[in-house]
Amino acid sequence: MASAAAATMFSSAADSCSRRVFLITTLQVRPTRSSSAFLRTSITVSSHARTSASPCSSSSVVNAAMAAETSAKVIDGKSVAKVIREEIATEISRMKESTGVVPGLAVILVGDRKDSATYVRNKKKACESVGIKSYEVCLAEDSSEQEVLKYISSFNDDPSVNGILVQLPLPSHMNEQNILNAVCIEKDVDGFNPLNIGRLAMRDREPLFVPCTPKGCIELLHRYGVSIKGKRAVVIGRSNIVGMPAALLLQREDATVSIVHSRTKNPEEITREADIVISAVGQPNMVRGSWIKPGSVIIDVGINPVEDAKSPRGYRLVGDVCYEEASKIASAITPVPGGVGPMTIAMLLSNTLAAAKRANSFE
CATH class of the missing domain: 3.40.50.10860 (Leucine Dehydrogenase, chain A, domain 1)
Structure with a gap:
């Protein structure tokens, strides 16, 4: 490992972050006329709830912005995926009737x-x-x-x-x-x-x-009207399945992209410069509030089980990002579960529809 910071980064962070339930507001979806159009449809969030959840750990060094006790918009992947599935079903029905x-x-x-x-x-x-x-x-x-x-x-x-x-x-x-x-x-x-x-x-x-999970990450940004062009973006993790293609997609959208990985020195400092963060490393609560730039947008791909005696299953699922801390600093964030996960399957359906259209020359 290149540095102590990098070693700390990829060690298992404290898992005491308790995810609070935020009030999800109504999503307003602009209607689309074709499957190609649905990838450009945006969703606006009219308002969001505020909460005063406690930080993951009292010993954490958190950004001063936490004191404001604001909470980020919840990027509701479950609701967006539902809308996309409805659009896909409409297109499949149209294709079946025509061909x-x-x-x-x-x-x-x-x-x-x-x-x-x-x-x-x-x-x-x-x-x-x-x-x-x-x-x-x-x-x-x-x-x-x-x-x-x-x-x-x-x-x-x-x-x-x-x-x-x-x-x-x-x-x-x-x-x-x-x-x-x-x-x-x-x-x-x-x-x-x-x-x-x-x-x-x-x-x-x-x-x-395009690989389904990173495609879903970008689609969430589009649907919530998050501007990517010219923004600084950090992707945490460099896997072939998520990290690398996510970085390539952000670059295609004219973001300035940095990739943080296990050999990165000072990962906190690099991440703190980002307007957009996509984290996909599989380490629970690794990204703390002190890593987050105020007003940034956080897409958390991680789905990590951590022990929880209060849960009937004996565990609960958390992301790579400490939700409780980050949600007080970021302007928008995906929950875990209910964020990126549903989008991955929605993008698989989208890719399958695209394949069928291409094979049958159907527009």
Whole structure:
């Protein structure tokens, strides 16, 4: 580790931050006329509640702005995702009436991980809710890599399947890169194909698909009318799935982007300069109030379980950002849960619809 600060940054922060429930205000959505238009639709938040929640830890060094006891707008991903699903359902209905085509999404699940099975089940329900036909393959943990590749090849050749998703993580004996690369680029609705990422990174090139979670982060900023052009943005984390594509998307929107990672010196100082922060490192409550610039916008991708004896499950979910502290300083923030999570599935549905339209030359 390059410095003590960086080491501290990626150690597990105090998990005593108790997330308070904020009053979610009515979202006003401008109607759209097409699926391309829904990506430009904005949502305005007319008002927000104020609260005087206590800080995560009395020993925390927090920004002086906390004394004002203001609270940030809640960026309600659950409500936005619902609106998007309704828009997608409308477009699918229009497409079916015009062409008789129904989009199809195939999901391949290997192994018996409960979390992966839950994700697949939720994706299937989401598909059904908008009219996308769902294809599901469940393979045993000890299945061979060749078996997975066989199903991918079959779905690649099936015109009724417009998107293919391989649920991650895969068992350790499988080569993840080989399997993801086998998905043809026209059906890569997860956006993980190197050609899609390469196009995303290049000016004047357009990827066929953008990875769903970072796409959802940017969509939330758009829908809440957050200006990105010319702003300073910090992405915490540099994974291929979220961090790197999120940074590329922000750069495409003309933000000045810094990436904070495990080797970064003085991560707090860099993050404190940001107008927009996207955090995706998987460390509970790592980003404290002292890291936040007053008035900034916080998109928290982290979903981390922490022990909670008061919860019936014995744990609760928190983000990478200490919500209680940050919400007193930021102008807007996503909650956990109910922020980025619902948007990820909504963007998967959006990508599947786009794939079906492209395959059938439907506008």
